[in-house]
Amino acid sequence: MINQVPVSYYLLLGAILFSIGAGGVLIRRNAIVILMCVEMMMNAVNLTFIAFSRYLDSATGQIFVFMVMAVAAVEVAIGLALLVELNRHKQTVNIDEINSLKG
Amino acid sequence: MTQLIWLTIAFPIAGVLFNGLLGRRLGHRVVSVVGPLMVLASFVVGVGAFADLLARHGEAVNVPLWTWAAIGSFEVNLSLLVDPLSVLMVLVVTGVGFLIHVYATEYMVHKDESGHAHPDRDFARFFTFLNLFIASMLVLVLGNNYLMMYVGWELVGVCSYLLIGFWYDRPSEEQAPIDLGEGAEPVKLPPLLSPAASGMKAFIVNRVGDVGFALGVFLIWTTFGTLQFADVFSQVPHMAEAMPAVLSWIALLLFIGAMGKSAQIPLYVWLPDAMAGPTPVSALIHAATMVTAGVYMIVRSNVIYSHAPGVSMFVAVIGAVTALFAATIALVQVDLKRVLAYSTVSQLGYMFMAVGVGAYTAGMFHLTTHAFFKALLFLGAGSVMHALHDVIDIRRMGGLKNKMPVTWLTFWIGGLALAGFPLMSGFFSKDEILAKAFEASPVLWGIGVLTAGLTAFYTFRAIFIAFHGQPRDRHLYDHAHESGPAIRFALVVLAALALVGGVLGLPAFLGLPHALDSWLAPIYATGEHAAAAGEHGLSLGLELGLMATSATVAVLGIVVAYFFYVVNPAIPRRMARSLRPVFVLLANKYYVDELYNAVFVQPGLKLARGMAQGVDALLIDSVLVDGLARLVGQIGRQVSRLQTGYLRHYALATFIGVLILVGYFFLR
Numbered sequence: 001m002i003n004q005v006p007v008s009y010y011l012l013l014g015a016i017l018f019s020i021g022a023g024g025v026l027i028r029r030n031a032i033v034i035l036m037c038v039e040m041m042m043n044a045v046n047l048t049f050i051a052f053s054r055y056l057d058s059a060t061g062q063i064f065v066f067m068v069m070a071v072a073a074v075e076v077a078i079g080l081a082l083l084v085e086l087n088r089h090k091q092t093v094n095i096d097e098i099n100s101l102k103g
Numbered sequence: 104m105t106q107l108i109w110l111t112i113a114f115p116i117a118g119v120l121f122n123g124l125l126g127r128r129l130g131h132r133v134v135s136v137v138g139p140l141m142v143l144a145s146f147v148v149g150v151g152a153f154a155d156l157l158a159r160h161g162e163a164v165n166v167p168l169w170t171w172a173a174i175g176s177f178e179v180n181l182s183l184l185v186d187p188l189s190v191l192m193v194l195v196v197t198g199v200g201f202l203i204h205v206y207a208t209e210y211m212v213h214k215d216e217s218g219h220a221h222p223d224r225d226f227a228r229f230f231t232f233l234n235l236f237i238a239s240m241l242v243l244v245l246g247n248n249y250l251m252m253y254v255g256w257e258l259v260g261v262c263s264y265l266l267i268g269f270w271y272d273r274p275s276e277e278q279a280p281i282d283l284g285e286g287a288e289p290v291k292l293p294p295l296l297s298p299a300a301s302g303m304k305a306f307i308v309n310r311v312g313d314v315g316f317a318l319g320v321f322l323i324w325t326t327f328g329t330l331q332f333a334d335v336f337s338q339v340p341h342m343a344e345a346m347p348a349v350l351s352w353i354a355l356l357l358f359i360g361a362m363g364k365s366a367q368i369p370l371y372v373w374l375p376d377a378m379a380g381p382t383p384v385s386a387l388i389h390a391a392t393m394v395t396a397g398v399y400m401i402v403r404s405n406v407i408y409s410h411a412p413g414v415s416m417f418v419a420v421i422g423a424v425t426a427l428f429a430a431t432i433a434l435v436q437v438d439l440k441r442v443l444a445y446s447t448v449s450q451l452g453y454m455f456m457a458v459g460v461g462a463y464t465a466g467m468f469h470l471t472t473h474a475f476f477k478a479l480l481f482l483g484a485g486s487v488m489h490a491l492h493d494v495i496d497i498r499r500m501g502g503l504k505n506k507m508p509v510t511w512l513t514f515w516i517g518g519l520a521l522a523g524f525p526l527m528s529g530f531f532s533k534d535e536i537l538a539k540a541f542e543a544s545p546v547l548w549g550i551g552v553l554t555a556g557l558t559a560f561y562t563f564r565a566i567f568i569a570f571h572g573q574p575r576d577r578h579l580y581d582h583a584h585e586s587g588p589a590i591r592f593a594l595v596v597l598a599a600l601a602l603v604g605g606v607l608g609l610p611a612f613l614g615l616p617h618a619l620d621s622w623l624a625p626i627y628a629t630g631e632h633a634a635a636a637g638e639h640g641l642s643l644g645l646e647l648g649l650m651a652t653s654a655t656v657a658v659l660g661i662v663v664a665y666f667f668y669v670v671n672p673a674i675p676r677r678m679a680r681s682l683r684p685v686f687v688l689l690a691n692k693y694y695v696d697e698l699y700n701a702v703f704v705q706p707g708l709k710l711a712r713g714m715a716q717g718v719d720a721l722l723i724d725s726v727l728v729d730g731l732a733r734l735v736g737q738i739g740r741q742v743s744r745l746q747t748g749y750l751r752h753y754a755l756a757t758f759i760g761v762l763i764l765v766g767y768f769f770l771r
Binding site: 095100 | 747748751755
């Protein structure tokens, strides 16, 4: 069945997901949502990888996806830990209030 | 001993280290022993080298020490030259230097009424500098190349500066106006510079000459490709034909250095003010040794100068004019040391007159005898100062011969030698110079004889005022006393030398041996020697006539001084009143200091002030340094606005960056 869906549809879906993620990163103020948006961008990329993997009949893309998922897991672990620490410190996860690096 | 000649320099340097590092802690008695002892050791080594040289018949020996610097083909070898000229200078410097060191051990200590000794606050520093001077002077005279001579030349300049300003905290002094009697308005005198200012003046004026000297050395290097005396001199005859103008320039530039160091017109102005230093310094540096460095330099470079006749004549003329000029100023000075200082300038003029007309031996002869009698006179003046608690104005002295017989007698001997009284050392050397000058030009001779008369007059004017007649300041006179054994020792030995120093150069035309002439013969270029040495073309009768003339003039000067200042002291005042403009001109030293101040010093200061305020403070400090810092600060403040601290701004920047990169790679 999947063979009937052209690869461009997958790519388009990946691009849409990536754009939504990027938009979320830029617009949202809640750090947890931003983190989730980053995850979404990564998964959009993963989707692209899988689509090309099938299309080109090569396993390389799928293997790469495992790598990305492993890194994503690590990133989430660290990112959430940072957010917890930040919340304890500032009692907020609103990034507009976290601007002590202002020059 | 020849190979050990470096010890002559090493001993005083050891003295410098010892006195400089430990002297203050060990007290003045230890310093009094170590300081003179080191110079005595130097002298002994010098005598050893002299004996060796005598056995070798004056053959020069190079004593290499080490290579100082080697840059490509430019190699500086520290090497000492032991030849008749350098050994003569070593003996004069260390011999007279030793006596003056001994003298200073007493001079720099003041005894109070109860006999308690109070050494000068910086007794050790004084001997440190004095030893350093001896070492520097020996570097100057022993080096076998122009670079070492230049190094020594600068080192003695530094020592001179340090010692003139030795009492750096003493203020400048006013001089009492000269009373001309009978209701005439007294003649005001300019104030004396403070020691610190005098030292600075000496250093700066010397700098002017040193620039000339340095340029001369550079020119020698570019012309000959070497600075070694022997290599330079062997190429000179060839070079004299190839490019005589360059040779003349070298001679002239070197002579400009000599003008500064040896106080000739127009750079003589520092020497009279150098009298602000302690008297042993005046005797050693500003009479006997350092100021004669210029004469030594010209005699050392005799090969160059004899191939540059135009410059040599210029040297002679400058010397003659300086001799007369300084002698006239000395006529009216009231400061005993300044009389002697102008006399030194004048006698140095004689020496330059001699070397200028090619009479190098005569110049060295006068240098040697002058070192004896002028050091003696300065030490005599110092002895008087020591007794009178640093009073040096001859108008407050008088009748001192009863209180200070040894000083009086030795001062007389020095005075007679300076005046050129027959059979004294100064008579022979001055007469030889005058005879050579007559050969070159009777005009030079005329100036020389006139100066000789003035010299006899002003010397004995000072002697008669200071030592004879009635005491003018009863209080000072009552407290005056003869100096102690160290001072008397130096005075007596120098007086003996001043008496018999003439045997070094008895007149050759009378068939007497001229020891110095045959001794110095090896340093002259072959061919030149015949002209430079005693075989002059004057007839015996003319020689005798010249000798009689200078003897007569000397005696005449003394007699006139006796008549003026002992028999009828009213005469000089009457003359001063009737020739008041001349007297005022002389008392103010021809206003040369004022002229230099207006022409050089004030514009120089103005320029320096302008540079400091305009260029340094405004351009460099405000615009460049502060301006740059402000600019960077401004940029930083503007750029720091980009750091909003909002995460999304950073993220947006990242995205835009990514877009730009991707776009670039797509469109490329």
